[in-house]
Amino acid sequence: MTRPDILMTAPMHPAAAARLDQRFALHRLWEQDDPEAFLRSHGAVIRGIATSTLYGRVDDTLFARLPALEIVASFGVGYDNVDAEVAATRGIVVTNTPGVLDEEVADFTIGLLLATIRRLPQAERFLREGRWPHGPFPLSPTLRGRRVGILGLGGIGKAIARRLEGFDVAIAYHGRTRQEAVAYPWHPTPVALAAACDTLIAILPGNAATRHIVDAAVLKALGPNGVFVNVARGSVVDGEALASALEDGTILAAGLDVFEDEPNVPPALLTSRNAVLLPHIGSASEYTRAAMGALVADNLMAWFENGHALTPVAETRF
Ligand code: NDP
Numbered sequence: 202m203t204r205p206d207i208l209m210t211a212p213m214h215p216a217a218a219a220r221l222d223q224r225f226a227l228h229r230l231w232e233q234d235d236p237e238a239f240l241r242s243h244g245a246v247i248r249g250i251a252t253s254t255l256y257g258r259v260d261d262t263l264f265a266r267l268p269a270l271e272i273v274a275s276f277g278v279g280y281d282n283v284d285a286e287v288a289a290t291r292g293i294v295v296t297n298t299p300g301v302l303d304e305e306v307a308d309f310t311i312g313l314l315l316a317t318i319r320r321l322p323q324a325e326r327f328l329r330e331g332r333w334p335h336g337p338f339p340l341s342p343t344l345r346g347r348r349v350g351i352l353g354l355g356g357i358g359k360a361i362a363r364r365l366e367g368f369d370v371a372i373a374y375h376g377r378t379r380q381e382a383v384a385y386p387w388h389p390t391p392v393a394l395a396a397a398c399d400t401l402i403a404i405l406p407g408n409a410a411t412r413h414i415v416d417a418a419v420l421k422a423l424g425p426n427g428v429f430v431n432v433a434r435g436s437v438v439d440g441e442a443l444a445s446a447l448e449d450g451t452i453l454a455a456g457l458d459v460f461e462d463e464p465n466v467p468p469a470l471l472t473s474r475n476a477v478l479l480p481h482i483g484s485a486s487e488y489t490r491a492a493m494g495a496l497v498a499d500n501l502m503a504w505f506e507n508g509h510a511l512t513p514v515a516e517t518r519f
Contacts, residue, residue: 205505207249208267210256213276217494221251224502230256240266249501253277254463254481260284264291272510274500276493277484278302278357279434281407285516294517296500296510298493300356305489307360309458309482310402310432311368317456317477318344318400318428342426342453344368350375350398352391352415353405353433354383361402373397376405391415395422400430407434417442420452427452432483435461444469447476458483 207225209218221227228247233239244266252259253276261284264270272294275283285295316322320341327338347370351358354374362372362385372385375394379387388394391414395401401423405411415429415438423429429452431438440461446452447470454475460466463481470476484493496512504510513519 205248206243206246207251207501208243208247210250210252210259212255213251213253213497214490214494216491217251217276217498220495220498221501225249225505227251245269248272249274249504251276251497251501252282254279254282256282258282258284261287264288264293272296272501272504274497274504274510276497279406280514281434281436285514289516292519294504294510294519295514296497296512297514298496299512301492301496302484302489303356303360305486306357306404306432306483307364309484310357310361310404310430311364313432313456313458313477313479314400314402314428314430315344317430317454318342318347320454322477323474342428344370347371347400347428348373348398349400349402350388350394351385352394352401352403352437354380354385355405357432358402358404359383361404370400371398391419392422395419395427399424399426400428402430403433403437405433405437407436411437413437413439413442415439415443417446417451420446423452425450425453428454428456430456432458435459435463440467440470444473447473 204226207221207227208230209227210230230236245268247267248269248271250273259273270293273283273288274296276298278297278299280297283295288295324338349365349370349372351362351374354376365372373388373394374385375388375391388397403415420442444467447455456477458479459481500510
């Protein structure tokens with residue numbers, strides 16, 4: 202059997218890479234002495250890409266150099282790192298890894314929410330810095346009595362909502378469309394959702410339509426007791442408006458796993474005492490990253506075995 206040539210753009214879970222090595226001629230772009238020269242010499246034979254947010258954007262610039270490209274298998278459910286619309290016009294299938302990370306990211310979001318409201322990282326720093334003997338850690342805000350708005354009630358949003366039901370808090374949501382099968386109140390705009398809540402969790406895709414969907418008006422509507430948690434993408438919030446809102450008390454606190462220019466974090470957030478900042482680790486357990494890697498490999502194998510990707514993104518469901 203011929204071994205199709207696959208380009209891996211950045212390191213991926215080792216088990217996935219090992220499976221791909223067995224079935225394909227796998228080329229690790231980051232290991233090439235001269236990646237540009239590699240693309241010039243091998244670009245014509247590459248039929249598949251395995252990529253992730255660790256690599257820059259996979260777009261027309263790269264597609265134009267890979268004339269035999271059939272499929273881009275992206276690691277992660279968010280695929281804003283791939284220009285899927287242009288891929289569609291070129292007949293290239295794009296796949297992502299939906300479903301296998303929902304429960305993990307939902308667990309994580311609850312952890313970040315509680316850490317932000319009860320100020321757990323600040324309390325731990327207080328203890329480690331030897332300040333406890335001088336007096337107790339200040340009282341924190343609470344989750345009790347909160348009204349939580351979920352911005353993007355998809356696979357992960359619903360898994361978060363299921364968990365929140367156990368915390369006995371009110372739940373509402375916003376998406377472009379009201380979901381008939383969902384009993385939580387729907388609000389037609391992000392501002393309306395924020396106005397009806399005091400806690401806002403963003404878990405929707407990052408794309409042109411959602412860029413800065415959480416802006417100064419949404420943060421103002423959330424109010425001075427407001428807690429904003431972003432586990433979506435950094436692009437969904439206006440970073441400057443958020444930093445100001447934290448600084449001037451427009452909102453109470455923020456828990457952020459994602460940033461607009463990762464891995465760079467704005468200095469205003471780094472110095473904010475009411476923000477909990479994490480390095481984009483929502484799905485980053487060994488267990489779940491292995492499952493995501495397996496789905497990347499399964500998509501490539503299914504495509505080259507029977508011409509059907511398992512989880513193509515909406516733009517490329519040919
Ligand atoms: P889904 O596709 O299942 O759900 C997305 C939800 O967002 C839908 O309910 C959709 O509702 C809503 N939505 C989409 N576009 C808009 C819009 N323009 N305005 C308002 N709502 C919108 O995705 P997942 O739940 O699987 O994942 C969501 C996102 O979470 C991913 O795209 C990714 O960016 C991020 N993520 C982050 C992780 C991390 O490590 N921090 C890990 C995993 C995911 P409707 O169609 O009705 O608008």
